[in-house]
Amino acid sequence: MRIAIGLDVSSKTTNVSVVVNDGEVTREAEACKVSNDLVGFGPVLKLIHKYSINDKLPEVVFEATGVYSRRLQHFLRVHAVAYTQLNPLKAKQELTAIGGLHRRKTDQMDALGLAQSQLILQRAKSYVQDPVYIYLRDAERFYQQINSDVVTAKNRLHRALQLTFPELENVLYSTDGELYWRLVQTFPHPDLLLKSHQSFDQLVETVRHLTKRTMSETRGQRIAQKLSDSASVAAPAVSAAPTEIEPVTYQAGELIRLSDQKHHLINEMLDLAKELPELDIFKSLPGAADTSAVTLLAEFGDLRRFQTTNQINSYIGIDLRHYESGNYEAADHISKRGNPYARKILFRMIGTMDAVAKLPNHPNHIIDYYEKKKQSSQSKGTKKIAIAAVSRLIRTIYYLVTHNQTYDYQKATLGR
Template sequence: MDSVFGIDVSKRTSNVAILVNSQTVKQFTIDNNAHGFNILDEQLRSFTDPLIIFEATGIYSRPVENYLDQAKYRYTKINPLRAKKDMDSFRHNKTDSLDALGLAQAMTLHHYKSVELSSPVYSELHDLERFYQERNEDIVREKNRLHRTLSITFPEVERLLSVTDGDLYWNIVQQFPSPEYVLRKREDEIAPCIMQATNKNMSIDRSMKLAIKLTDLANSSFKMTNIDCVTKETIFHASEVQRIDHCKSDLINKMAELSENLPEIKIITSIPGIGIKTAVCLVAELGDIRRFYSSNAINAFVGIDLIHYESGDYTAGDHIRKRGAAYARKILYRAVLNIISASRTKPTNISLVYDRKKQSSGSKGSKKIVVMAMHHLIRTIYHLVLNNEMYDTKMFPAEH
């Protein structure tokens, strides 16, 4: 006797439909809390090896998923797009109760595989990585705001250092947000302030050169009036950028510590050009790589699988689907760029394939070539992780 539980998860409640031998025997609604899950548990325990299916609806399906994990039930978490396509053939109306029934019917028809239970560390890494990506978005906004206010108060300070990044630059901006703050002090008074602005060892000579340059920039700057409020904004944004940057570093350190026993981290970092930050972020987005049945499945997961369209005499150019884990796609894209940069001294199969394609196509379609290299990187990582092998340039010659 096959019993299927279809669960349509909403924000605060879930609709449940129970099918036995393809016949509806019960439908009910529960709250997504301890009391509701106790009701669901009573129903589940009244059947032997029930099949459970629900849609992956992000944060709203997490409590249901966590409950099923704790209770040791096997379940299927289906992509909402896949569920819609499979249910469109027999579902004409859409309500929460009908969605729960439709999910159960789809499970009966298609016999989806259950989710492979993986270590909780992957879930923790995923949460930390999403928090890290949010901080990434925050720091971009704060840097733009800092640039906007500095354009009013002291635009010349952006030429003081080779990069407008790092603790040294942000501390200097907080101490000298406008030319007036610089010109209040002598150069020999500014130099110690600059030395204290960084945790790195800085020579007196270097600090004096920066103090002289900062003074020259302040003298050449146009002195704006009535900008006290904007000056305070500049100090605030510089401190916010610095705070968020430190938060990002702490998150990466926490992720590295959390994943230190995962063998795939050492495997991925053995690829020249990939550091610990890229490795932990990638594993956090992909989860347990071993759960994928092929490297092409990972391509589809991150949205770089190709779409081919052909109709009559017309054939469109192939392009990637872009449906999937957008953050993972971004991490892989940057990973390929880092691998290409490192290839000057440590070439890999990824960089060699990229170079060959780049030469054959000239300078056209650079992004497409990087995406192609992402495919090769995924295949390489998948092979290494499945076989528990470190990267060896002799093991992966350039493909023809």
């Protein structure tokens, strides 16, 4: 006898269906609807143990529904219940392929379909990662959210500064970084500089104290001179009244706060990952600094849960989609259905590796391949070549992690 329990998880409730196969007939033995809290999860756990046979738990299956299924997943893991978690798209394709399980579309029928298909397909149990990988991923997603907030704040600061002191954007080489934002906070309007009655030496000292790092006298003088020159020719659209300059100072302060939060999160993630052997492996990759190493590790999770690198390619969305019909054959494109954060980190890593490989004593077999493909007359489009390099980087990382080895150029070139 085999028993499967299908769980259709929504935002507030979960529909439960218990299906029993006694070798001759498959039937729904029990069905209910519970809330997504301890009041509801308790009866689910009782059902699981009720239908256990000789201490063998029934097969529990549900779809991954983002943050909504995370609570159920955590509850089952805490109570040592193995489960099968499905990708919703894959689950839909499997139910369609089987056909005939149910015609109506309701949450309860979905739970029933999941349980019935589990008995037919006999899907394997999901790989349960160490909780530290989950904590890392949550922290990394928060880090990406802050990155998005930084972009928004930069755009807002640029727009606000056009009314008060647009010339300030030319004082430093970059409009990014704490020094620039503190400069904006201190002098959001040229009148605040012109009417401050500071001597040039006092202005130099003010500038030098805006950064925590040691700034040379020469650099301080250069910035102070540019600042003074910019203020003397500025033609602001508004006055230096507090209500007019507040949007500028607020956005500059917000960028400083967000930047500090990013550094804090990276340090927290590094502290979480320090016991994982993968961290040193990722950091050994040419051009991989602490931030790129720990964020990529957080997005990948435990790579040992994958059987092949093709599965990892699908996970991050660089698997190729092929289409042809009759005499027409479309160009292959990546699916972009997977993890967009990991895909972005990997793509940027290829650029960083390419830059680092130009330095002496920083060989990299992935960039050797990348440059060779770029020089080939048959290769068109650097983005396509970069994606091919990403695929090769994934194979390298997977091998290093599964063999617990750090990167070594000589060994990598021997294995090509």
